[in-house]
Amino acid sequence: MIRTLLLAGSAMFGGALQPAAAEGHRGWTLDDQLTVPDVRTLAIAADGDSAVYVVRVADRESDKTVAILRHVDLASGATRELLRAAWIEDLQQIPGTADWSARIDKGNGVQLYRIAADGAVTPIVVHPATAVYGDTERATYLGYGHAPLPTGVRSYSWSPDGRWLWYVVLDAEPYRQTMRYDADVASERAQRRSSGRATASIFLRDSDGQDRLLAKRPHSDISTFFGRSFVSWENEEVHYDVMEVDADGLQRSVAMAASLATGVSRVVEDKAKRGYWRLTGPHGGRLSSEGFGMTRDLVEKLPDGHTRNYGRFPFAVGDGRAVGGFRSVDGQRAIAGYRTVENPRFGLTVIDRKKARVIGGEASLNNCDFTATLDRGVCIAQSQNMPPAVVSIDVASGATKRIVSVAPDHETIAPLRTEPKIWVNRNGTKATGFIVWPRDYAKDKRYPAIVITHGTDADERFANQENQWEFPAQLFAERGYVVLLMNVPFSTQSADFKAIYDTWVNETKDRPPREVQDRIWLNDTESFEDAVSELISAGVVDPKRVGIAGYSRGSQSVNVTMTQSQMFRAASSGDGGYLEPAFYQSLAGSYDTVYGGPPTDPAALPNYLRMTPSLRGNKACGAMLLQMANPYPASIDLYTALRAAQVPAQISLYPGEDAASDETHIFHIPSNRLKAMQENIAWFDYWLLGKRDPASPFAGRYAEWDRMSKAAPRQCDGSKSAAHD
């Protein structure tokens, strides 16, 4: 059932790499918000003339998020849909062939397939798929924004000559009715669903198709279970990482190498240093960005201990959201993805032995792949206003060429005015982000405003779900809201600020709890307040109609802001509860850093009382909506505390596929996504604008909201949060 589909030819959108949105002529719709395509993986053909990529996109009819595999001719832009499946991931060229491979769930779990340019999809490894990733009973591990995913093949790697295949298959362990003790019981405290266990088997397949088992790995080896094996092929060996866990639960990376000739594995390094990202530079050293502030040194740390500095750039390599990196076969060139510091966007830096240079312009380059020589490449380019498009890269000249849109429907939207901003708050800390202006903004009136925040995910990607979740920023702008897509102040702006973040992330006692609180969450609040104040002072925003929304890390910001500040009349807080006492036992180290101990420690309790949202219900004035994928006790406690203080509050739990499954932190069920966006619209329209929409699926809630509104003890007086002792 391969459908051939000409999405949009280069004749229409080709040419210069710039937003095609000038073609647009209409406003955003709810359906546009839902169907923003998410490109997950991409691979160029060996000859560099074509590429394949996968988009994940909501399918309203089936109420599932589906994966679509497309083939694009890089000369013409002609695009064909090759396959539509529940899951497609890890596209790779198969060296020495014109084909690709990918992990695909065609209905019998995620397996490894060969994809020919003509669209033929044939099995390479099909393993009975019993281990499940997802938010469901008996899942082996949690998933990330997808339906429960039975998985046979977890990861794979081709040798550069294409003769060898290294791959991992999973086998779920059957439930055994056994007793558990101590740590195995305590781990249940934070668990909603009962978890399953699995083992992983690492195989090496030779060119005759013979498989050799390299290792059986236990459930605790998260390197193997999360596809973080850093596979490389050197000197007739395949290198890969595993994670060993000692009796005390301490993890260590172990670098292994297996002989291709014998299949025998050896330990290369017993305690290997492995971050999320690593790329070897032209001098055989490790590339990284160093320093603080608005520019960073691009350096290569050489094996001999010396450091080579390529210069100071307004970006950092190694960001988890940027393109990972590539190295030419001769080792003389590396290409690394970067993220800029100001107006965050993604690009590429080409690092040769002597110097580094930049590829990319105003748009972000995400998901790139290159030919083996690193001469020609293909990327997905996008920006706040530019829907993702396929672009080709000529590495020598650094030229990029727009080939074809990934999202032709979204090209027809007239772009909203989206202004990159850098805000400096009263404490002198900087926060980046964007103002999305209402369509047809007029200077002579004040507008309602909504801050949308999620840590540092506000950047030049197109309506990115990780950033705006189910807060439909573009629709809000269409409806007349000024939308502030705001990052929290970035940790690397100074060494001192970074030290605060390191204290939190590494759970040290380097800085006292109150300083950590003041300079992270309370400072976030001050950033939001000051950004809004600036627009109020400028006559743009109506101070009586300001809201705030955020999920996950953003929910921390929202929950703290709403219980510290009197500026925000309404909020939507998504699926988070960190900072609440209920999570203390599961996150004791982290909480000890933030609060100085458990809430039942009389010395620590005052530190909770000054910042824990649920303990400050009687300080809150605005209406809070808590949208949940999971009924977290912490979030329930916040809801309960707000209601006890008669502060308008609602907690809404979005359902999973079935009784045994939950919606995921990043929502994946289209009907939930639609409803959550509609609920946010109804919520802000009601509490900020006093508007009701009888056609809203949430119109049935108005009576309850009226009741809460009447009973509310306080109106927000617009004042900022007070300095804390």
Added chain:
Amino acid sequence: MIRTLLLAGSAMFGGALQPAAAEGHRGWTLDDQLTVPDVRTLAIAADGDSAVYVVRVADRESDKTVAILRHVDLASGATRELLRAAWIEDLQQIPGTADWSARIDKGNGVQLYRIAADGAVTPIVVHPATAVYGDTERATYLGYGHAPLPTGVRSYSWSPDGRWLWYVVLDAEPYRQTMRYDADVASERAQRRSSGRATASIFLRDSDGQDRLLAKRPHSDISTFFGRSFVSWENEEVHYDVMEVDADGLQRSVAMAASLATGVSRVVEDKAKRGYWRLTGPHGGRLSSEGFGMTRDLVEKLPDGHTRNYGRFPFAVGDGRAVGGFRSVDGQRAIAGYRTVENPRFGLTVIDRKKARVIGGEASLNNCDFTATLDRGVCIAQSQNMPPAVVSIDVASGATKRIVSVAPDHETIAPLRTEPKIWVNRNGTKATGFIVWPRDYAKDKRYPAIVITHGTDADERFANQENQWEFPAQLFAERGYVVLLMNVPFSTQSADFKAIYDTWVNETKDRPPREVQDRIWLNDTESFEDAVSELISAGVVDPKRVGIAGYSRGSQSVNVTMTQSQMFRAASSGDGGYLEPAFYQSLAGSYDTVYGGPPTDPAALPNYLRMTPSLRGNKACGAMLLQMANPYPASIDLYTALRAAQVPAQISLYPGEDAASDETHIFHIPSNRLKAMQENIAWFDYWLLGKRDPASPFAGRYAEWDRMSKAAPRQCDGSKSAAHD
């Protein structure tokens, strides 16, 4: 597959109602502890010549607790097993016939069957059984000490003429992928398993077998869902109770009556007063026991407001564990079950218009039934030392006659010396219970001792699981421990003491939190300490080898005692966590009474610090074992706190039938019961006696216990708990 089985004839055990245990000649075994039969229901034949009863007993082979239906000829004692099934409950005579009915799960859920004296079991109502009671995913409601139980027929009642049948069937609602809000989300906080919902349908069947639907009842009607409908038949109507729940969640009992002629229901009383127990006396009033202390007034509160007093007795009627009650057809006589205050045991009082008299002697009479005229009856008799036996009752003379044993295997055990006791502690409060003496106790040496406590369940029942749970009291005595089966001080010993309990139970503020703490849990501790001290002073108990065990309410006593007292070197605390902060949000009203607010309230926190077990880890000296049917966060917190304080502690989670089910609060899986008993033996033997048994299934834990023992910061110095400020 009805097996005929002569359990034991009256020729062997008949005659005087006294323990047959004098026949015994051997000691208790683990298997004896496991297979103590639990008689759940019993019914006499219409002619009074025979009876049927059901025992629930562990079946090691299938690893299930099974129900066995037996028929006993009351003249000869000849006993036949009629049926063995997963579940048999609610035996009733079918009026006007020689048959009985019962709710039975023969493999297709709990349904209503007719049982003929010849053992033929035929369906009366079989309803597709989809609603499940149990500790399992999607259960409609929790169960009580049984495997997940699909249920078609929930309750039933025959009209006195046998012409009409009132019954309730259940229909589970399918899972619907719907959003939930507010209270429906907050209820998840305390939930481990996702719950299902069901509706109940109440039917009336006439003598032609025609069914009429009287009412459809919602999930929230716990009267109907828990078979508490108090069905009665009067004036051509059937009366029954339902529970209505208003928008604010407030429940009220509503007494209904349906016309037999039309099936139309009417409300008899919109806010009916319904306790657990009610019995109408010979003057048409409501019977009860009144007053405090060691004797109580047996009174009948007449409809005209007057009270008739039948005199002062050393017992109370209306105890939930006693026989409920019977009323003669002419209304001139009532028979009520009672529980004695001192040396708690169960008997019957026959209440005629002028006076009340007593039936029963040293043994307890449990599970009785009578002929319609209340002339002849049958009961199960038992005591601490007497395995349950069938006895017949001649009501006129009050004579009881032992017919046949229910547990012939247990008759062969030589009884242990079991001494009823009433202890008076330093505060003058009384606690009842029993000392189970080691077999072959000798006066010239000191023995180790274990206190076993579970609220008020220490009484004259035979190795009752509700009391001793999986703490094998009799085996401990066989192994040389002095066992104290201790009740906590009974609430009715004085009006003042009762007021303390009422404050707790009714969640009022009548007494301040510290007084509630002092006089309930801290006073419990003082009772245990003083009881043990008495035996130490008498030279019986070795003060260095004293332990304590309790589950549920008993776990509260154990957890408080171990973090207040230095007398107990080892403890086993079963499946409880009340008093821990983790349960605050689920039990706010109760905790507010005990602690004066949440733990994050600075005014309440000192009240937690003085009594919350997990906040007093650094006061504990003894080794604590937490045996769990569920991974309660509260219990995990206690375990974690003890370990953090380096106090030896282990938490052991016993598994359910499958990944989606849990063991129940009262364990029902035989292999779990065996292991839990073995774990308790290994634990106390190790920590109190320093003994190891290489053959124990827990021998693998000794290394960890050694490690904990070495690291322990304190040895118990034998001192008592200090008075609190």
